Amino acid sequence: MPPQNERYNAMELMVCVAARQLEDGKTAVIGTGMPLAAAMLAQKTASPNLIIMFEAGSTAPQFRKLPISVADSHSQVGAIQHSSMDEIMEACQRGMVDYTFLGGAQIDMYGNINSTMIGTDYQHPKVRLPGSGGANDLASLCWKTLVITPHDKRRFAARLDFLTTPGYLTGPGARERAGLPPGSGPYKVISTLGLMGYDPVSKRMRVESLHPGVTKEDVIANTGFEMLFVDPLPATPEPTAEELRILREEVDPQGIIIGKRGQ
Amino acid sequence: MTGADDPIVPQGTLFMSPDVNAARSFFSQKSRAMTPKLMTVAEAVSRFIHHGDYLASGGFGGVRIATAILHEIVRQRITHLGFSGHTATHDFQILAAGRSFDRCDVAYVVGLETRGLSPNSRRYMESGEVKTTEWSNATLGWRYKAAAMGVPFLPVRSLLGTDVFRYSAAKEIICPFTGEKLAAVPALFPDVGIIHVHRADVYGNAQVDGIAIADYDVARASERLIITTERLVSTEEVRKDPARTMVPHWLTDAVCHVPYGSYPGNMPYEYYSDEEHLAEWLEAEKDQATLDAFLNKYIYGTRDFAEYVALKGGEKRMAELRALEPLRRD
Numbered sequence: 001m002p003p004q005n006e007r008y009n010a011m012e013l014m015v016c017v018a019a020r021q022l023e024d025g026k027t028a029v030i031g032t033g034m035p036l037a038a039a040m041l042a043q044k045t046a047s048p049n050l051i052i053m054f055e056a057g058s059t060a061p062q063f064r065k066l067p068i069s070v071a072d073s074h075s076q077v078g079a080i081q082h083s084s085m086d087e088i089m090e091a092c093q094r095g096m097v098d099y100t101f102l103g104g105a106q107i108d109m110y111g112n113i114n115s116t117m118i119g120t121d122y123q124h125p126k127v128r129l130p131g132s133g134g135a136n137d138l139a140s141l142c143w144k145t146l147v148i149t150p151h152d153k154r155r156f157a158a159r160l161d162f163l164t165t166p167g168y169l170t171g172p173g174a175r176e177r178a179g180l181p182p183g184s185g186p187y188k189v190i191s192t193l194g195l196m197g198y199d200p201v202s203k204r205m206r207v208e209s210l211h212p213g214v215t216k217e218d219v220i221a222n223t224g225f226e227m228l229f230v231d232p233l234p235a236t237p238e239p240t241a242e243e244l245r246i247l248r249e250e251v252d253p254q255g256i257i258i259g260k261r262g263q
Numbered sequence: 264m265t266g267a268d269d270p271i272v273p274q275g276t277l278f279m280s281p282d283v284n285a286a287r288s289f290f291s292q293k294s295r296a297m298t299p300k301l302m303t304v305a306e307a308v309s310r311f312i313h314h315g316d317y318l319a320s321g322g323f324g325g326v327r328i329a330t331a332i333l334h335e336i337v338r339q340r341i342t343h344l345g346f347s348g349h350t351a352t353h354d355f356q357i358l359a360a361g362r363s364f365d366r367c368d369v370a371y372v373v374g375l376e377t378r379g380l381s382p383n384s385r386r387y388m389e390s391g392e393v394k395t396t397e398w399s400n401a402t403l404g405w406r407y408k409a410a411a412m413g414v415p416f417l418p419v420r421s422l423l424g425t426d427v428f429r430y431s432a433a434k435e436i437i438c439p440f441t442g443e444k445l446a447a448v449p450a451l452f453p454d455v456g457i458i459h460v461h462r463a464d465v466y467g468n469a470q471v472d473g474i475a476i477a478d479y480d481v482a483r484a485s486e487r488l489i490i491t492t493e494r495l496v497s498t499e500e501v502r503k504d505p506a507r508t509m510v511p512h513w514l515t516d517a518v519c520h521v522p523y524g525s526y527p528g529n530m531p532y533e534y535y536s537d538e539e540h541l542a543e544w545l546e547a548e549k550d551q552a553t554l555d556a557f558l559n560k561y562i563y564g565t566r567d568f569a570e571y572v573a574l575k576g577g578e579k580r581m582a583e584l585r586a587l588e589p590l591r592r593d
Contacts, residue, residue, distance in 0.1 A: 032377050055400060056323045056350070057474030064589055068538070069376045071323035071350070073531045073590045076473050084475040085349075086408055089401035093420055112425075116397070122430055123395075128388040130374030132427050133350055137401035140421035163426040178424030179435070179444025256377075 035101035092141035111167025111186030144187035151191035275396035307517035317345035321458035324352025331568035337361030406451035410484030456485030467515025473531035535587035
């Protein structure tokens with residue numbers, strides 16, 4: 001885990017860093033939990049014109065509270081359009097959706113994700129997990145995929161038990177050879193230790209900034225595959241007082257995602 | 264599991280035939296008559312959902328689901344169902360508790376979104392008793408859409424290159440116009456679909472407010488369709504706002520008037536989800552004995568859905584959930 005800090009906790013840092021990755025004026029299909037907190041924070045800071053869409057059909061809501069589900073009433077309040085799953089997924093397939101932002105899972109060095117099962121025999125899983133949901137579609141069809149997840153050896157794995165959601169598959173050119181839309185793919189991973197991107201040539205995950213107090217050795221010790229690092233390696237800018245205020249007071253006042261203060 | 268660019272040959276079981284001519288001949292015989300179809304949930308389930316049928320559940324897991332039908336399937340101990348799980352959460356949880364299905368097209372199951380995983384659903388899926396084929400939310404939706412269109416498949420650009428594709432029953436095809444690789448997803452014609460709506464008349468003309476999710480296509484793809492409705496209205500009421508009509512009567516086989524019919528799920532514009540009771544479900548699932556007692560209390564030991572709602576606090580609790588609903592009209 002990252003070093004303790006008096007100003008903010010690990011979840012708050014991750015959400016603030018994640019929010020800065022979403023450029024203003026773009027479209028994004030967002031999952032519940034930390035990705036949604038990040039997208040809401042982005043809207044209230046540098047990206048007021050970010051268009052948030054949910055796979056169940058709501059487009060550009062005006063949130064009063066964090067939704068529990070990507071279909072619940074809080075995802076639909078003040079929306080520009082109430083449509084359907086096919087409308088949203090077809091916008092992705094047509095090339096109209098810039099980002100998708102997915103939650104924690106097992107991820108490998110090419111940004112492939114497992115959210116289906118742990119074990120070696122598909123018909124007899126040791127642990128059955130939910131499966132793709134919309135993640136396979138969104139990471140296939142949106143231009144840029146972001147993932148937010150705690151950083152440990154189990155999650156940053158050398159080998160996935162099941163490849164649910166496509167990253168760069170087996171490396172350069174593999175998405176295109178498989179038939180996935182050219183030019184789409186993994187973009188950023190925000191973890192408890194750093195901000196990762198992908199090497200443009202090898203398509204392998206690389207650390208682009210280390211969170212305050214985190215060392216390269218911490219990352220290496222908590223990653224199951226050989227992680228790359230940019231050189232020189234900057235530190236992640238800390239959350240500003242204003243980002244933290246908005247996150248705590250306006251995005252998640254109940255501490256559902258970022259935890260309750262003082263605990 | 265995926266090797267270096269080895270071609271992936273999908274090996275999942277196709278549970279339902281995409282035979283569009285068989286579907287046409289079924290639909291050719293389906294009544295077009297605008298006759299009253301109002302009945303109790305118990306009658307609708309015993310007439311239209313049979314042992315071994317393939318079931319599609321409308322809504323989105325814990326949002327606008329036909330809970331009363333799902334309870335009645337468990338209460339009548341209908342088993343060996345096939346089930347389509349596109350973000351199936353509380354609906355899946357109820358049927359897993361009743362061990363009602365033995366095969367499942369999976370996009371999202373076992374999980375309850377931010378509420379965590381259902382322990383009993385996990386045990387059931389890890390028991391080896393349920394045969395599964397993998398899909399994704401969009402591809403299950405597009406499978407309904409292909410059926411609704413009356414074509415045997417749709418070409419799509421997701422799934423490719425992954426283990427979801429490997430354990431699906433999709434096929435890789437080449438576009439005859441552009442040469443692109445595409446995934447062909449087969450039409451899914453469920454034996455029966457169940458959808459909860461905001462208002463319907465006795466003939467089954469049904470309207471939904473808020474997002475439609477995949478229900479427009481579920482209604483058209485399903486051979487038989489059961490509608491449960493919050494409010495029973497006149498046909499004149501339906502005609503006042505025809506753009507809201509998702510289901511015209513000739514798709515509908517049964518209409519059941521079920522106030523609070525999505526409870527404990529959320530019904531947009533009506534009431535929010537009962538998070539306390541959903542947490543009670545999770546707690547009860549810790550082991551089989553506590554789950555059995557829980558099911559005896561709420562499903563096997565109740566005559567109908569209204570009795571369940573009454574056990575959960577009736578109008579008083581529903582008023583609280585209405586107050587929590589951010590889209591409520593008042």
